[in-house]
Amino acid sequence: MTTYGEYQDWKQLAGRYRRVINSYGTRGDPKEAMTEAELAVFGYFGDPGLPHCYAGVYFIASGPYIKIGEARDPYERMEPFHTGNPHGLELLHVIAVDSKKERRQRENELHRSFNHLLLPRQREWFQGHPELTGFIASSCARECYPSPT
Numbered sequence: 001m002t003t004y005g006e007y008q009d010w011k012q013l014a015g016r017y018r019r020v021i022n023s024y025g026t027r028g029d030p031k032e033a034m035t036e037a038e039l040a041v042f043g044y045f046g047d048p049g050l051p052h053c054y055a056g057v058y059f060i061a062s063g064p065y066i067k068i069g070e071a072r073d074p075y076e077r078m079e080p081f082h083t084g085n086p087h088g089l090e091l092l093h094v095i096a097v098d099s100k101k102e103r104r105q106r107e108n109e110l111h112r113s114f115n116h117l118l119l120p121r122q123r124e125w126f127q128g129h130p131e132l133t134g135f136i137a138s139s140c141a142r143e144c145y146p147s148p149t
Helices: 004-024 030-045 074-082 100-113 130-143
Strands: 056-062 065-071 090-096 125-127
Touching: 004 074, 056 074, 056 100, 065 074, 065 100, 065 130, 074 090, 090 130
Parallel strands: none
Antiparallel strands: 056 065, 056 090, 065 125
16 A cells, blocks of 8 residues: 555655666666666665556545546556545555556446445545455455465
């Protein structure tokens, strides 16, 4: 789970990392340049990275509500929802799906499955009911933390 603020912090670090890498240009060993840039930007702690940094169907929490949508970059998709939001945002999970057509199909399936939890006069915001949160938790457990075989 990542808050929008954590995403913004990561985005600044990633931008700084790219600028440091670019400053090396084509001089020297690229792998060495990446190592030096990583140390310069992230210190000895390493790149913090972000979970769920891929295209797919996302679940974003805002207070007691959950948005189900699709995006190529779920973190970027959070930006318009962040403005004027009194609850803050948290990316709970992303079901990885590359194809836009398949993302839309999966999103529509989930909307139909949880239609009974849809907020009045909303198209993508649902009540944070245990049925929905349980689905998200089990999906993340299967996809994000696969059991060792």
